[in-house]
Amino acid sequence: MTGGNNLSWAESADLARKLQGAGFSGLLYTETSSVPWMSITAASMAAPELFFTTGIAVAFPRSPMVSAAVAYEMAANTGGQFRLGLGSQVKAHVTRRYGSEFDRPAARLRDYVLAVKACVRAFNREEKLNHEGDFYELSLLPPDWAPRAHDHPTPVDISAVGPVMTKVAGEVADGVHVHPLHSMHYIENRLLPGLAEGAAKADRNVDDLELIIPVFACPGDTPEERAVYTAQAKRQIAFYGSTPNYAFQFDDLGFEGTTAKIRDKFKAGDLATIGDVITDEMLGHYALVSSWDEMADALLERYKGTAGRVVMYLGGPQMRKDPTELGKWGEVARAVRAG
Numbered sequence: 001m002t003g004g005n006n007l008s009w010a011e012s013a014d015l016a017r018k019l020q021g022a023g024f025s026g027l028l029y030t031e032t033s034s035v036p037w038m039s040i041t042a043a044s045m046a047a048p049e050l051f052f053t054t055g056i057a058v059a060f061p062r063s064p065m066v067s068a069a070v071a072y073e074m075a076a077n078t079g080g081q082f083r084l085g086l087g088s089q090v091k092a093h094v095t096r097r098y099g100s101e102f103d104r105p106a107a108r109l110r111d112y113v114l115a116v117k118a119c120v121r122a123f124n125r126e127e128k129l130n131h132e133g134d135f136y137e138l139s140l141l142p143p144d145w146a147p148r149a150h151d152h153p154t155p156v157d158i159s160a161v162g163p164v165m166t167k168v169a170g171e172v173a174d175g176v177h178v179h180p181l182h183s184m185h186y187i188e189n190r191l192l193p194g195l196a197e198g199a200a201k202a203d204r205n206v207d208d209l210e211l212i213i214p215v216f217a218c219p220g221d222t223p224e225e226r227a228v229y230t231a232q233a234k235r236q237i238a239f240y241g242s243t244p245n246y247a248f249q250f251d252d253l254g255f256e257g258t259t260a261k262i263r264d265k266f267k268a269g270d271l272a273t274i275g276d277v278i279t280d281e282m283l284g285h286y287a288l289v290s291s292w293d294e295m296a297d298a299l300l301e302r303y304k305g306t307a308g309r310v311v312m313y314l315g316g317p318q319m320r321k322d323p324t325e326l327g328k329w330g331e332v333a334r335a336v337r338a339g
Contacts, residue, residue, distance in 0.1 A: 065184070086156065160194075174209065221292055
């Protein structure tokens with residue numbers, strides 16, 4: 001389940017308790033309007049059985065040492081129930097919102113991940129800190145500044161969409177945050193081959209990478225109930241699909257020109273109807289629409305054997321609007337875990 005943005009620490013803790021009690025396995029926190037660390041801390045103390053991940057934390061505005069130290073501390077205090085998910089974000093946000101550099105993002109993120117992993121090995125006292133990359137050089141970690149060592153894993157995952165970043169993920173990451181805008185055609189014909197190519201370059205086994213996949217799941221026992229979710233899904237698909245670099249997601253399936261149509265609405269200021277560009281046929285590729293009883297089976301049929309974790313992209317916000325849906329989502333979560 002996705003954790004909410006702009007939740008207070010108390011609200012994050014309350015949400016986590018409810019999800020743990022309902023049968024969920026974990027929470028994913030994005031970094032948009034708030035940073036994830038404090039909310040994860042509050043949630044993990046309230047619901048220690050849950051697994052937590054950042055999906056994603058923005059990498060470049062922080063030094064690799066800072067990200068590694070936070071992740072290492074999270075792993076220690078959750079008893080290994082944490083994965084660090086990193087992403088490059090887009091250039092405008094990195095340069096104009098964070099005031100950081102964005103040069104060669106794929107190469108930079110590759111070096112960043114290697115630097116974070118070098119820090120973790122140094123924290124574990126496996127080796128002295130000595131990372132020399134194209135973007136980051138780290139060689140100083142006095143004993144008094146090193147965190148207390150622990151034996152919990154600290155996996156480092158990255159988000160990847162295009163072919164270059166996908167190869168980077170296969171080469172250096174422990175897992176991949178798949179973009180919410182995806183079809184199985186994309187996963188099978190673009191993502192997995194790219195990961196395999198990157199893994200082969202580093203003499204790694206691609207099967208060791210964990211895929212964390214957000215899903216536009218749209219459950220409901222009536223057309224009206226499903227419509228609440230499908231409207232949100234269509235709007236979000238259109239929002240993501242407005243990015244020119246993601247146009248191939250539509251083109252590969254024969255929906256050429258979709259990104260141009262969405263961008264025309266953006267230029268006209270017609271944001272309220274951008275979801276109208278996404279037809280029901282298109283929705284079937286990028287979302288799962290079913291009754292509540294059939295949703296777990298639909299998730300397993302599409303993602304079993306591919307996803308290490310599936311994340312209900314729309315579940316959190318809607319559940320907070322309608323608390324009666326908590327039990328329904330919990331039944332789906334328990335069925336998926338059992339399957």
